[in-house]
Amino acid sequence: MAKSADRSIELLWGDRARPSRGPKPALTVEQITAAGIGVADAEGLAAVSMQRVAGEFGFTTMSLYRYVPGKAELVALMLDTALGEPPVLTAITGGWRPRLTEWAERLWTVTEKHPWSLEASVGLRPIGPNELGWTDSAVGTLTATGLTGSEILDTVVVVTGHVRSIAQQTLTIPAAQRGLTEHQWAATVTDLLRTHGDRFPSLLAAMASATAAGQDKGLAFGLERILDGLGLLIADRVRQAAIRR
Amino acid sequence: MAKSADRSIELLWGDRARPSRGPKPALTVEQITAAGIGVADAEGLAAVSMQRVAGEFGFTTMSLYRYVPGKAELVALMLDTALGEPPVLTAITGGWRPRLTEWAERLWTVTEKHPWSLEASVGLRPIGPNELGWTDSAVGTLTATGLTGSEILDTVVVVTGHVRSIAQQTLTIPAAQRGLTEHQWAATVTDLLRTHGDRFPSLLAAMASATAAGQDKGLAFGLERILDGLGLLIADRVRQAAIRR
DNA sequence: GCAGTTCTGTTTATGTTATACACAGTTCCC
DNA sequence: GGGAACTGTGTATAACATAAACAGAACTGC
Numbered sequence: 001m002a003k004s005a006d007r008s009i010e011l012l013w014g015d016r017a018r019p020s021r022g023p024k025p026a027l028t029v030e031q032i033t034a035a036g037i038g039v040a041d042a043e044g045l046a047a048v049s050m051q052r053v054a055g056e057f058g059f060t061t062m063s064l065y066r067y068v069p070g071k072a073e074l075v076a077l078m079l080d081t082a083l084g085e086p087p088v089l090t091a092i093t094g095g096w097r098p099r100l101t102e103w104a105e106r107l108w109t110v111t112e113k114h115p116w117s118l119e120a121s122v123g124l125r126p127i128g129p130n131e132l133g134w135t136d137s138a139v140g141t142l143t144a145t146g147l148t149g150s151e152i153l154d155t156v157v158v159v160t161g162h163v164r165s166i167a168q169q170t171l172t173i174p175a176a177q178r179g180l181t182e183h184q185w186a187a188t189v190t191d192l193l194r195t196h197g198d199r200f201p202s203l204l205a206a207m208a209s210a211t212a213a214g215q216d217k218g219l220a221f222g223l224e225r226i227l228d229g230l231g232l233l234i235a236d237r238v239r240q241a242a243i244r245r
Numbered sequence: 246m247a248k249s250a251d252r253s254i255e256l257l258w259g260d261r262a263r264p265s266r267g268p269k270p271a272l273t274v275e276q277i278t279a280a281g282i283g284v285a286d287a288e289g290l291a292a293v294s295m296q297r298v299a300g301e302f303g304f305t306t307m308s309l310y311r312y313v314p315g316k317a318e319l320v321a322l323m324l325d326t327a328l329g330e331p332p333v334l335t336a337i338t339g340g341w342r343p344r345l346t347e348w349a350e351r352l353w354t355v356t357e358k359h360p361w362s363l364e365a366s367v368g369l370r371p372i373g374p375n376e377l378g379w380t381d382s383a384v385g386t387l388t389a390t391g392l393t394g395s396e397i398l399d400t401v402v403v404v405t406g407h408v409r410s411i412a413q414q415t416l417t418i419p420a421a422q423r424g425l426t427e428h429q430w431a432a433t434v435t436d437l438l439r440t441h442g443d444r445f446p447s448l449l450a451a452m453a454s455a456t457a458a459g460q461d462k463g464l465a466f467g468l469e470r471i472l473d474g475l476g477l478l479i480a481d482r483v484r485q486a487a488i489r490r
Numbered sequence: 491g492c493a494g495t496t497c498t499g500t501t502t503a504t505g506t507t508a509t510a511c512a513c514a515g516t517t518c519c520c
Numbered sequence: 521g522g523g524a525a526c527t528g529t530g531t532a533t534a535a536c537a538t539a540a541a542c543a544g545a546a547c548t549g550c
Binding site: 189 | 254258363364367368369371372374377378380381382384385388393394395396397398399400402403405406407409410411413414427430433434437438441444445446447448450451452453454455462463466467469470471472473474475476477478
């Protein structure tokens, strides 16, 4: 497993020098990765099997293992490729808040485009350059705020977590069925609440008062709370710095 | 799939009336669920297979299907059982903030005890009474704040998301290997940063300034920011209400 | 009390997975 | 030109979920 991790790191980070002996490979890691992304975008990460991806090229399952050590590594490549180049936010004016907001929105956008990236990015996995770049980009929005390094990193975790959390609720279903399934699910919950409402009085009241319209606000609402709270901390730091001077 | 959902709802919510004809079942759904939880606690959700759970009783794989329609339903039962009775927070004084903080900490505690619950609770799945109860409990901490129903629900989403997000980073690895793997992973990332540091200047600086000690603060840090920000909104609502009166 | 019905646990079978291993053909280095 | 290195394939294995059919057990209605 250690070797596999190294190989994976190499695939994600290194140059892929072609050996000189032997026949030319018919495929490239990039092509395979792209095919995997295509399948995952269209049918979800569960549809991505070695068989399926190889089949996209009319090749046998085992041929893929000449390019990639295993499925885990393929998924890691897919993830880092799908994330794409990290956003450059230096052009955005107005301080840390609009920058970090923009960052969160871009993360949302890319997650919306590749919902399977959520599943693909759980746990301690080999991290790719784009993923690290996204983190760097977020950290960069906060370097001039007077926050400590730990605070900045913790903040990035909170914001990332929020975007992911909202995405997970909204995007888990393959887009094709989303409307139907979601509606069905909502109906089931409503039904349960109607039947067992006395056991969940607060929830019942809240849902009754919640307008059916206010649905997609979760991302913005949470982000605003988080950034408001962060603003208080930053203001504190500024004040302290002023006193100390 | 719809039928399966119904059956699942029935299992989670209904009384399980025993039929009067035929031999007595040797097992109960509760026993099976508990066995599944035991396996998942000890070896992770991936170790939970029908074979494995049946084996815990010395039964064949297929015997489980007499009790549970399929693996998805078993996992749903495991999740709702593992969550346990939702917390009752009425005894906690000091208003919404200490109550919601306590709620988050209890969610953290139960997640720590059953880390696999994270994996088990993604997507639109049949929701159980305990899970709904936990949500109700969280909503209950905010009913007296002047927030609208939508705002309360969105807030619960944010707080839940944060706890889950921190948990996912900390608890993904089975406890046994956690120290080692985590250390290894950190070493790999440090290595990458050393090698490619110029590509990630902000991150490098932040990690250098971050004391190695400040690691488990993520939960508290993020929660405080969120609640600080929420506090501003609630204060606003109180002010508005005062004006209007 | 007994026949028939219903239910349990098992056996057997199918279709997916990932991936290990050995082989035949291809291409380049020396 | 011969050997080494590499590619894509064929074959094999071990998990996995779950469908279908079956033998025996226990209760219901007579």
